[in-house]
Amino acid sequence: MDAERSAVVTCTGCAMFVFLPQDRSDFVCTKCKLISILEEKIQGLEKRVSTLHSIKENEEFLDRRQDRLQRAQCCEDSEQAAQRGQKTSEDNWRHVTSRRGKSMRQVHVQETHIQMSNRFHVLSTGTSAESGVNDASEGTEQKETPLIGRHEMHSPRDGGSTTTTPKRRRRVVVVGDSLLRGTESSICRPDRENREVCCLPGARIHDVTERLPRLIKPSDRYPFLLLHVGTNDTAKNDLERITADYVALGRRIKAFEAQVVFSSILPVAGKGRGRDRRIVEVNEWLRRWCRREGFGFFDHGMVFQEEGVLGRDGLHLTKRGKSIFGSRLANLVRRALN
Structure with missing residues (x-):
């Protein structure tokens, strides 16, 4: 019934048909x-594009015209x-004729003698200074170069060296109990010759305190001494005994x-609260x-x-702890060393 009521309407543009309730001729x-x-x-x-093209052509024409005028x-x-x-230039030109009967005046330049001399003397070497050799060009006896401070100047001909003695590195001594075992590589690697770790x-x-005199040499000049000791003392000794031992160690160190x-x-772990x-x-x-004593403390x-x-x-x-x-x-x- 619905199909009978609807009408088939064709589109005027694409000729496609659809079902509409009523017939339409202009659908x-x-x-x-x-x-x-x-x-x-x-x-x-398209109209806008054509307008832009015409404007561009007019601008190009005006630009070309302006360039020609310029x-x-x-x-x-x-x-x-x-x-x-x-x-x-024509106004500035002048006609000049030669003058006859008059000779050209000659200008004589007086010769001046420039005295050339050197006010610096040749540096004397050790041999020439001691023997008093005279310089032929100056005719004066060379003087020996004075010494400055403790550095003496030597001539390469005398077998001397102009380099100074390198600065001696400070000695480092680390001493303590068995906790230092395994730290030798980290401490001594930068300077194995002047660093020592003594693990007791x-x-x-x-x-x-008793071992220190054998570790510090008399030739050591202001060495660096690092001490890690006291763990074993806290096992049995009281605070008064431990502090007394530290004071005795400090007196020995100051020497x-x-x-x-x-x-x-x-x-420590598991050793009791005491x-x-x-x-x-x-x-x-x-x-x-x-x-108080002027020592360093590393906490x-x-x-x-x-x-x-x-x-x-x-x-x-x-x-990992070591x-x-x-x-x-x-x-x-x-x-400390830097």
């Missing part, structure tokens, strides 16, 4: 409407300038005239004592309380 589909709109826009764009004006100006210059397993403070730095005692408290007390006292802080630094025994260091400890001591030595 235009949507696609044809869009196409007509696009065609109108295209026509408008070139003509320049040529005219240059011709006028040339004519004015030629006229000016199980050593206490009085052991280091060497060295730059001294004490390293703080590292923490020992942990004693280590903290010793480090606090050691800090104040070093400041490790909380670095060695992290996991994976202390070994299973809670006393010695792991491989690497950290050695790097810190090596950096301390580098900063």
Whole structure:
């Protein structure tokens, strides 16, 4: 029934048919409407393009005309300038005739003698200064060059050398207990000849005091002494005994005239709260004592309380802990020497 009511309507543009409720003779589909709109826009764009082309042609024509006028004006100006210059040059010319009977005056220039001499003398060498050889050109006896400070000038002919003696490097001695084992490479690598790490397993403070005279040589000039000791003392000794041993060690060190730095005692694990408290007390006292005595104090802080630094025994260091400890001591030595 619906199909019978609807009518077939054909588009006037594309001849396509659709079903509409009623018949329409002027029907235009949507696609044809869009196409007509696009065609109108295209026509408008074509008109604009043609207008722009005509404007461009007119501008080019005007530019060419302007260039021709400018070139003509320049040529005219240059011709006028040339004519004015030629006229000016003709006005400046004068006719000059030669004068007869008068000879040319000769100008005599008086010769001046310039005295050339050298006010600098040849530097004397050691041989010529001692023998008093006279310089033939000057006729005066050369004087010996005075010595400046402690550096003496030598002539290469005498077998002497003009270079000065290189500055001697300071000696570095690191001494302490078994925690220093494994730090030798980091500390001594920059200068193996003048650096030494003395590891004394199980050593206490009085052991280091007795060992120092064999480590510091009389020929060492202001050596750098780094001490890490005291861990084994905190196991059984009280604070009063430990501080007394440090004071005795300080008196022995002052006889060497060295730059001294004490390293703080590292923490331990699983040894009881009493020992942990004693280590903290010793480090606090050691800090104040070093400041009072003029020694350096290197505090490790909380670095060695992290996991994976202390070994299973809670006393010695792991491989990672030794690497950290050695790097810190090596950096301390580098900063102290620089």
